[in-house]
Amino acid sequence: MDPDMRLDTKVVHGPRHEHDPHTGSHRIPIYQTSSFVFKSADHGARIFRGEEEGYVYTRLGNPTIDYLEDKVAFLEGAEAGAATASGMAAVSAVVFTLCNAGDKVIVSDPVYGGTFAFFELAKKKFNIEPVYLPAIKFPELLEDHIDDRTKLIYIETPANPTLDIVDIEKTAEIARKHGIPVAVDNTFATPITQRPIELGADIVLHSMTKYLSGHGDTIGGIVVGKKDFIHTLKHDVVSHIGSNYCPFNAYFILRGIKTLAVRVRKHSENAMKVAQFLHDHPMVEKVLYPGLSDHPLHEVAKKQMNGMYSGVLSFIVKGGKEAGKKLIETVKIPALAVSLGDTDSYIEHPASMTHSSYSDEELEKAGIHQGLIRLSVGLEDPDDLIEDLDRALNSLKI
Ligand SMILES: Cc1ncc(COP(=O)(O)O)c(C=O)c1O
Numbered sequence: 013m014d015p016d017m018r019l020d021t022k023v024v025h026g027p028r029h030e031h032d033p034h035t036g037s038h039r040i041p042i043y044q045t046s047s048f049v050f051k052s053a054d055h056g057a058r059i060f061r062g063e064e065e066g067y068v069y070t071r072l073g074n075p076t077i078d079y080l081e082d083k084v085a086f087l088e089g090a091e092a093g094a095a096t097a098s099g100m101a102a103v104s105a106v107v108f109t110l111c112n113a114g115d116k117v118i119v120s121d122p123v124y125g126g127t128f129a130f131f132e133l134a135k136k137k138f139n140i141e142p143v144y145l146p147a148i149k150f151p152e153l154l155e156d157h158i159d160d161r162t163k164l165i166y167i168e169t170p171a172n173p174t175l176d177i178v179d180i181e182k183t184a185e186i187a188r189k190h191g192i193p194v195a196v197d198n199t200f201a202t203p204i205t206q207r208p209i210e211l212g213a214d215i216v217l218h219s220m221t222k223y224l225s226g227h228g229d230t231i232g233g234i235v236v237g238k239k240d241f242i243h244t245l246k247h248d249v250v251s252h253i254g255s256n257y258c259p260f261n262a263y264f265i266l267r268g269i270k271t272l273a274v275r276v277r278k279h280s281e282n283a284m285k286v287a288q289f290l291h292d293h294p295m296v297e298k299v300l301y302p303g304l305s306d307h308p309l310h311e312v313a314k315k316q317m318n319g320m321y322s323g324v325l326s327f328i329v330k331g332g333k334e335a336g337k338k339l340i341e342t343v344k345i346p347a348l349a350v351s352l353g354d355t356d357s358y359i360e361h362p363a364s365m366t367h368s369s370y371s372d373e374e375l376e377k378a379g380i381h382q383g384l385i386r387l388s389v390g391l392e393d394p395d396d397l398i399e400d401l402d403r404a405l406n407s408l409k410i
Contacts, residue, residue, distance in 0.1 A: 019204065023273045027086035030079065030266075040079045042263045046070050072251050076259035080266050081234065084224070087203040087269075088216045090236035094246045095262060099199065099219025100126050101255035102233030104134075106195050106215055108253070109245040110164045113139040118157055120147040120167040120178050122378035123197070124219075125367035127168065132369070146379070147176035148308055151183050158190050168197040170313075173326050173362040173386040174379050175200075175300045177309035180316055184212030193241075199223070199353075204276040205320045215241065222353030223323070226268040226275050230261045275391065279323025279353075282397070283389040287325045289398045294330075295405040300384075301325040323389045324352050326362075332383035335408050336361060340385060342404040345397055352388030357397060359387050 013026050030040045048067035050056035058064040067073055081093035096102045107130075111117060119131060121144035131142035141161075145153045150167065165187050169178040180196060187194045195215035196208035202223045208216050218224055220232035235245060250256050280303070287301035302313035303321030313321055329335045339359075340348050346357035350366050360366060363375055363382050370378060389397065 020273045022087065023204070024270055027082050040076055040263070040266065042259050043070075043074050043076045044259055045074075070259065071254065071256045072247075074259050074262075076266075077257050077262045080257075080262040080269075081236075083266065083269060084203075084218070084220075084234050085236040087272075088198070088236045089203075089207055089209045090216060091239040092242035093234055093236040094242050094250055095220070095257035095265075096233040096235065096250060097255045097257060098231045099124075099217070099221055099233040100130060101250070101253075102217040102219070102235045103127050103197070104130055105245050105249050105253075105255060106166070106217060106235055107131075107134060107140065107164065108249045109241070110193060111140045112163075114161065115163040116141045116143055116159070116161040117164045117166050118143045118145060118154065118162060120150050120169065120171060120176075121145060122147065122171050122174055122176070122367070122370075122380055123166075123168045124172040124199075125362070125369045127197070128367070128374075129369035144378075147171050147174070147178050150178045151186060154183060154186050158186075158192065162190070162192055165192055165194045166197075167194065168199075169206075170200040170302055170322050170324070172200065172324075173367060173384060175302055175307070175322070175324065175326055176379065177302050177307075177313045177316075179309070179312045180206075180208050180211040180213055184214075188212065200322045200324055201317060202272060202276050204273050205280065205317050205322065209236075211316055214238065220265050221351065223276060223279070224269055224272065224353075225265050226271065226353060226355065227264075228351060228354030228356060230264040230268075232257060232261050232265055275355075276323070277320065278391055279389060280320035282391070282394040283323045283325050284321065285394040286387070286389050286397055286401070290325070290327050290401065293402070293405055295408055297328045297330050297383075298381075299325060299327045324386065325389065326384050326386045328381050328383045329385065329405065329408060331408060332381075333361075333363070336383045336385045338408060339404050342407055343400050345392055345400045346387060346390075352386075354388065355391045357388060357390035357392060359385060362386050 059066040085093035134140040167178045193214040196213045199219045215237040291299045346359035
């Protein structure tokens with residue numbers, strides 16, 4: 013495919029037309045099989061020795077999954093990709109590929125609650141030590157915390173659930189001086205909004221469950237990066253742990269990606285409109301959204317996010333936690349559910365739901381207010397969402 017084609021064309025057609033080479037099927041088929049038949053005993057042995065390309069067993073590789081991996085790698089500007097059973101399987105695969113017992117990972121704070129819980133598990137079980145640095149001061153603090161044991165710098169930007177921003181370019185510049193790889197969780201932004209590899213990062217990962225799927229019907233994860241790194245991650249970690257992806261779900265994600273560019277643009281537009289409405293509402297204490305000019309890192313977001321700021325925002329209502337809980341039960345359009353990046357809006361309370369793995373002290377340190385409400389803005393008409401939120405917010409006054 014012509015590398016000069018525009019992003020929307022790449023999303024639909026890249027990196028190659030999807031035709032199945034064996035049947036001409038316009039859509040890549042779901043190769044729903046566990047094993048692949050060898051032409052002979054020697055043929056099987058050559059594939060196992062790596063002397064010849066070919067499929068063996070779906071845990072080790074599958075054409076439907078391969079196509080998805082190539083597609084996301086292409087959109088992120090990476091050499092290769094490895095799809096995994098979930099976003100958490102992608103996070104753990106990156107850490108287990110790069111870190112051994114006794115190593116350290118510097119992690120931006122906050123991160124998704126499941127990611128935090130994984131780092132705590134890795135510390136307890138495998139002596140891999142996470143060092144959390146506040147997202148908004150991350151590059152400034154980084155240098156002082158790097159030492160010989162640091163094997164990975166792990167950032168999530170925008171961060172779940174505070175929408176804090178980490179300056180990817182500055183982080184990568186410092187990391188490069190020390191020869192330490194930078195991994196970016198790009199779930200909230202997607203390659204439509206932010207391409208960390210172009211900004212100097214080495215590894216990008218996603219919970220594909222969110223915007224890449226886009227329809228709230230599948231779980232999945234992916235890691236993209238350099239060919240050698242992905243080869244090691246796939247063959248020395250994912251295939252041994254068994255956190256590989258499955259062809260059926262890969263098909264759903266491929267289907268979702270076809271509309272990624274239009275969806276992400278509309279999600280961001282809608283979120284901006286809702287954020288501005290909440291910002292001016294008398295019952296709202298604070299709105300956390302990097303698209304607003306009073307966000308502390310709005311200028312960094314502007315520089316690295318391609319003029320879009322994600323479809324997720326968070327806010328604190330007057331009356332704190334109890335008022336927030338009442339609000340999420342009162343709104344009619346958003347589902348009271350975790351997850352995000354779906355056509356439908358979702359609303360939740362991070363301190364008691366997605367980030368309940370943080371203790372009260374850890375929540376405070378990470379800047380996750382007890383009353384914070386996270387809203388994933390869907391593809392509904394934003395004016396209907398605004399009217400719904402307005403009604404629910406005004407009901408809190410009584
Ligand atoms: C930013 C981020 N990273 C990773 C994950 C984990 O993804 P999954 O739920 O697909 O395992 C999530 C889930 O919400 C997330 O929001």
